[in-house]
Amino acid sequence: MQQAQGAIDAARAAGADKYAADEFAAAQTALQKANSAVADRDYRLALNYALDSREQAQNAAKDAADHKATARTDADRALTDAMSALNDAHIKLKAAETARVPPRLLAPPRQAITDADAAVQKARALFASGDYPGALEAVRPLIGHLHDVAHTLDTIGGPAVRRKR
Secondary structure: OHHHHHHHHHHHHOOHHHHOHHHHHHHHHHHHHHHHHHHOOOHHHHHHHHHHHHHHHHHHHHHHHHHHHHHHHHHHHHHHHHHHHHHHHHHHHHHHHHOOOOHHHHHHHHHHHHHHHHHHHHHHHHHHOOOHHHHHHHHHHHHHHHHHHHHHHHHHOOOOOOOOO
16 A cells, blocks of 8 residues: 555656546545545455556656656647747837837737737746647637738738828
């Protein structure tokens, strides 16, 4: 039972409670059943549950490592895409300002870009702290929104807005 508890603690440290929740919960349940069997003085059943718990906890730790690596890759890719879209939006905003688009037309895209900057910084902080699902969740909706902002800037910065001299 101590080995099972140690395996559960190791799995928790590996992030199994977040990345392999079902297997981790099964390991905890099996350990609880082992404790109940000991209380009932059924030591053979307790041993079976303890061994099962240890195996499930070890599997949860392995699954957590795999899922965490996948989540990290996905979050990194999404952050890269968001940064690219944000840079594109900044460039198009600068081009619209250079083309002397009226400030009232640029205010909403400028605010959207400012908000996106803050959201990307938050996502970077989540990523740095190891919260890859949180980072992915924070940045995923930004990418499409930033593409929309860039499209809007293309539209308002086009030749129809420029003044004739």
